[in-house]
Amino acid sequence: MAVVTGGTRGIGFGIVKELYADGYQVACLGRTLNETAAQLVASSQGNVRFIASDLGSTEKIQASLDEVMAVFGRIDVLVNNAGVAPKERLDLLETTPESFDFVVNTNLKGTFFMTQKAANLMLQQQDRPVPPKIINIASMSSYTSSVNRGEYCISKAGISMVTTLFADRLAEQGILVYEIRPGIIKTDMTAKVSEKYDRLINDGLLPIRRWGTPEDIAAAVSLLCSPKMTYSTGDVINVDGGFHLRRL
Numbered sequence: 001m002a003v004v005t006g007g008t009r010g011i012g013f014g015i016v017k018e019l020y021a022d023g024y025q026v027a028c029l030g031r032t033l034n035e036t037a038a039q040l041v042a043s044s045q046g047n048v049r050f051i052a053s054d055l056g057s058t059e060k061i062q063a064s065l066d067e068v069m070a071v072f073g074r075i076d077v078l079v080n081n082a083g084v085a086p087k088e089r090l091d092l093l094e095t096t097p098e099s100f101d102f103v104v105n106t107n108l109k110g111t112f113f114m115t116q117k118a119a120n121l122m123l124q125q126q127d128r129p130v131p132p133k134i135i136n137i138a139s140m141s142s143y144t145s146s147v148n149r150g151e152y153c154i155s156k157a158g159i160s161m162v163t164t165l166f167a168d169r170l171a172e173q174g175i176l177v178y179e180i181r182p183g184i185i186k187t188d189m190t191a192k193v194s195e196k197y198d199r200l201i202n203d204g205l206l207p208i209r210r211w212g213t214p215e216d217i218a219a220a221v222s223l224l225c226s227p228k229m230t231y232s233t234g235d236v237i238n239v240d241g242g243f244h245l246r247r248l
């Protein structure tokens, strides 16, 4: 059984669909249920359930996991996907404490406590046919500077350390932790800046000259969930069209 945060749209919805197709029961966590996700829930015969959650509140994180346990009774996979961009892109010299708190609280603090609480539940499960997995959706922004959204970059760099820390802490107990770093992916998050990215991609920014899709990220999640992956933890997969390569 898999828990996907921010599963109602964008990359998260792609991950929910892929894991359901792989045979998982899926808890699709989000703040509100939209029509597309509701259709999947309705057609899944109880195998995909929407559970209300808000990463901005540790109480709501706990309440959503309580509900996951009440409905499904266990967690085999957690995908920490939910995240926000700053409401307004502001230069480092102008950004506000409110924007910093909004982005870092949701992306970093939310991911940290969701991971901590889900890991504690996984640790209580004696019956583990395959190693439980935690997969963090970080970003190319974990290591790439964008000076007009520094708080987002900081939150994603922090998530990369969350991956390292929990991979280290949980290895001995057989829980494996991975990170995916998406590149430029066609979703609501990038809609406002799509012309800029169209131009950059056309000009050769990415070795693989196209936008990424939620399905590209979902496929990588599916691979990491394979029971064949048993002797790796803390690893990062870049799903970015080769953006991370240094080129001359």
Ligand SMILES: NC(=O)c1ccc[n+]([C@@H]2O[C@H](COP(=O)([O-])OP(=O)(O)OC[C@H]3O[C@@H](n4cnc5c(N)ncnc54)[C@H](OP(=O)(O)O)[C@@H]3O)[C@@H](O)[C@H]2O)c1
Pocket (backbone or CB within 6 Å): 005, 006, 007, 008, 009, 010, 011, 012, 029, 030, 031, 032, 053, 054, 055, 056, 081, 082, 083, 084, 106, 137, 138, 139, 140, 181, 182, 183, 184, 185, 186, 187, 188, 189, 190
């Ligand atoms: N798109 C990209 O190019 C790109 C690149 C690198 C990394 N990423 C990362 O990939 C993840 C998904 O991004 P996306 O492009 O799919 O974004 P998106 O289309 O904006 O979707 C974001 C998802 O996160 C949920 N969410 C936001 N705030 C939340 C909160 N406080 N509590 C619970 N859920 C919340 C949203 O739920 P609601 O419907 O309730 O708002 C939505 O399901 C994010 O972590 C993002 O940083 C994206």
